[in-house]
Amino acid sequence: MAKEIVLSGIRSTGNLHLGNYYGALRNFVRMQDDYDCNFFIADLHALTTNPDPQQLHASVKQILAEYLAAGLDPEKSTIYIQSDIPEVSELYLLLNMHVGIGELMRTASFKDKARKALGIGPATEGADDEAFEHQIIGAETNKRVNAGLLTYPTLMAVDILIQKATKVPVGKDQEQHLELTRRFARRFNSFYGVDLFPEPQNYNFGAAAVKVPGLDGSGKMGKSEGNCIYLIDDPKVLRKKVMRAVTDEGPKEPNQPVSQPVANLFSLMELTSAPEVVAHYRQAYADCSIRYGDLKKQLAEDILAVTTPIRERINDILANEDYLRRVVADGAERARARAAATLAEVRQVMGIRKF
Numbered sequence: 060m061a062k063e064i065v066l067s068g069i070r071s072t073g074n075l076h077l078g079n080y081y082g083a084l085r086n087f088v089r090m091q092d093d094y095d096c097n098f099f100i101a102d103l104h105a106l107t108t109n110p111d112p113q114q115l116h117a118s119v120k121q122i123l124a125e126y127l128a129a130g131l132d133p134e135k136s137t138i139y140i141q142s143d144i145p146e147v148s149e150l151y152l153l154l155n156m157h158v159g160i161g162e163l164m165r166t167a168s169f170k171d172k173a174r175k176a177l178g179i180g181p182a183t184e185g186a187d188d189e190a191f192e193h194q195i196i197g198a199e200t201n202k203r204v205n206a207g208l209l210t211y212p213t214l215m216a217v218d219i220l221i222q223k224a225t226k227v228p229v230g231k232d233q234e235q236h237l238e239l240t241r242r243f244a245r246r247f248n249s250f251y252g253v254d255l256f257p258e259p260q261n262y263n264f265g266a267a268a269v270k271v272p273g274l275d276g277s278g279k280m281g282k283s284e285g286n287c288i289y290l291i292d293d294p295k296v297l298r299k300k301v302m303r304a305v306t307d308e309g310p311k312e313p314n315q316p317v318s319q320p321v322a323n324l325f326s327l328m329e330l331t332s333a334p335e336v337v338a339h340y341r342q343a344y345a346d347c348s349i350r351y352g353d354l355k356k357q358l359a360e361d362i363l364a365v366t367t368p369i370r371e372r373i374n375d376i377l378a379n380e381d382y383l384r385r386v387v388a389d390g391a392e393r394a395r396a397r398a399a400a401t402l403a404e405v406r407q408v409m410g411i412r413k414f
């Protein structure tokens with residue numbers, strides 16, 4: 060029986076952090092033996108935030124090396140660069156004909172990124188959406204919200220649908236995009252009366268989607284939040300970051316509720332430390348004997364145990380340009396074959412025919 064198709068990607072906007080690792084990359088590696096796996100570097104998506112052209116290529120190469128260093132195996136998985144698949148750009152144009160600008164404007168990630176582009180603060184509870192829309196439409200030319208940002212979910216849906224993937228391992232922050240992908244697939248199928256696109260689901264081995272918190276007490280670890288632990292952080296830097304993580308004054312009475320910054324540290328521990336270590340510190344919190352300094356030291360060492368073997372491989376892999384080139388050339392060839400077949404079907408059902 061044919062293996063189920065898995066697909067996921069990461070934007071080339073810098074080095075990979077623990078959010079990328081636990082939300083996505085770790086599962087990529089774990090899924091390789093059992094599925095038809097396709098993992099790519101989303102360099103077209105990275106363009107939505109207008110990176111420096113010099114930086115873009117370096118970032119793509121870096122992520123490719125980090126994928127391989129973390130254990131992605133080109134013998135088992137198709138590893139490619141999004142812009143090497145021109146069929147993706149064509150399907151992006153075609154699928155956009157079935158996507159509403161209203162539904163795109165209501166996407167949480169669009170609202171966040173548009174606010175950043177316009178230099179306005181984060182949304183507040185019950186914020187006035189109409190005023191926000193006015194700001195987008197009326198924005199000065201030097202502070203524009205580009206159309207690529209708006210149609211970001213279409214491009215992501217195309218990445219998935221063009222390979223007919225059914226399982227998409229991503230972190231919690233990408234679930235709304237997956238919901239849109241399913242909606243676009245259903246809409247396309249029913250509009251043309253076909254069964255062309257399957258509906259993809261997030262996948263985390265049966266567990267809920269992961270959200271890795273930041274070290275600054277905030278909700279999410281993210282590149283633009285400046286609160287990341289990177290896979291390439293050397294031990295000194297990494298220990299310093301963890302030791303500086305925000306905490307509170309410590310529990311004053313037994314079984315006190317845990318504050319957000321401390322809950323974040325426990326979440327990171329749940330991901331990296333052994334269950335008995337987590338249990339020990341939870342108990343210490345409950346009976347007020349906890350010392351956050353000890354918890355942080357332990358956490359830093361446990362994170363290093365995960366990142367060190369990866370970090371140590373990255374530079375060797377980066378130095379091997381020939382190998383990197385071969386991996387993505389081979390990946391592009393394989394990914395393009397299926398993309399071209401899907402695109403041909405789409406053109407056919409939409410009525411685009413050759414004379």
Ligand code: TYM
Pocket residue numbers: 066067068069070071077078079080081082083101104214215216218219227228229230231232233236269270271272279280281
């Ligand atoms: P990106 O580049 O923002 O993130 C890549 C992956 O890392 C996960 N992630 C996190 N998971 C848990 N906690 C966090 N703090 C955290 N930060 C990042 C993301 O959920 C994601 O899985 N739109 C995608 C890239 C993309 C894609 C696709 C993914 C483009 N096309 C098709 C899947 C399928 C993105 O921006 O991810």
